Amino acid sequence: MSFGDKLPFISTLHHAPYPAIDPRKPTSSAAGKTILITGGATGIGFATARNFAVAGASTIVLLARREETLQKAASELSAAFPSTQFLTYAASITDEAEIQKVFSSVRQTARNKDVDVLVTCAAFIKVGTPLTGTSLSEVKTTFETNVLGNLIVVKAFLDTPKDEGKVIVDITSYASYMAFPQAGVYGASKAAFSYMMRHVQHEHPDLRVYTLHPGAVWTPAGADIGFTKDMFTDEEDLPAQFIVWLASQEAEFLKGKFLASHWDVTELMANKEAFESDVDLSTIGLRR
Template sequence: MPSAETYVTYHRKTYPYIDPTQPKLSCADKNVLVTGGGYGIGKGIARSFARAQANNLILVGRTRSILEDTKRELEADFPATTFHVFSADITNIAAVEDLFSSLIASLGRIDVVINNAAFLSTISTLQEANLKDWWRAFEVNVLGTAAVTQAFLRTKPEGLKATVVNINTSVAHYGVFPTYSSYTASKMAALRMTECFQAESPDVRFVSLQPGGVDTEMYAKFHMPEDYAMTDIQLPSDTCVWLASEEAAFLAGRL
């Protein structure tokens, strides 16, 4: 008897079914916010939503110069989309609340939130760790994600069908990873938060996405084998667009 593995297809690169340029995945009427949107996976996600003709794309990050560079690059490639940049630390709850108040006043609504911003503490054993640095992963990956999600929920127009995608990591799903305790534990907390948020707000689609091993500045800090199977950045980026479509409604609350 064949195993479940027989019917599973693994992808490392994007594929036609989730091509964001398809009419069925059009985001022409959607306003999309991406945290950590200036570089890495966040930038890739922003590009994919622009390919899907998002109406407005809001890039949030700590370094304004990086956000502005990304904005100029995307504006040149996607003139039909309006890009906005906001420099904010997502662990600053007041700043996040002000951000969403400003966006609702100017745009009326946010249809899609991508919680991509993350922090990887210095890789070390707990015995050797600087606990302030160790705890920073919880501040960004847990508190920051909660702050953005709360501000979104508090300002969401009643009846709006919206999507929140929390970008996670493989280390939260399996195995034991010595020297990564803060990152692993904070991302595991984010997984359970996603489940709770879905139960609390069933009118919003919450999904947690494990993007695979993508070649980013953060990933370079991991001590992974040289022959580790990498994932092209366009795969998780295009997947986020699909997750915001009606086809993905069945994945609400999935991890």
């Protein structure tokens, strides 16, 4: 199928959180788990950290490039959720040696000595230039971050004896599956990594991998490329709470799928059999 706004059996689209994805639900509990979020100090990453804390996560790891931003985020979260352990690491996801050190440190420092859920929010985005007018250095930077950098993080996450119970939620973009004017390089990089995640799911059947389009959410990255808040219709807690729900056992039947935070999870669960019987349903790729 080609991706539009929704699957054929989805009739309800959301722009704000709703009860079915409330992180306070017992079925969404993250108690005892360690969550690592790249790009976790701002935007959707920060909202995701906050909502995993609401869900009772034991340890939440924030990884971003700027130390000052990380400390501000950790201070705010620690004050609101004193029972959760917050760890911060200033590093670029493109630095393989540094990322390996981060995961090694987390596995020594986190309360459960492991990483259970990885959320890949970090990305490089620059749009507004036609594909043929984009410099090769910009193409290289985009793919180094959005493909190679994210792969470095996933490899470090999977450097563990067992995959069972582990979850990856990769944050993608509308531009990864729809032709978006003057966003060809960014869209291609996000599509490339989303397709890689399909392979990771097939190669690690005990792992749960999800690719999520977060919706139209205002973030600092949007401001950096000239977007204004009135261009965005979705609350940041919508994708954040959807991510917490994806990490729960309720969403196990959706592993390997491409999803949108707008979609109603009650309707998704009502069509569980459709997802389980069609390996290509809600995925990126060519259709016969």
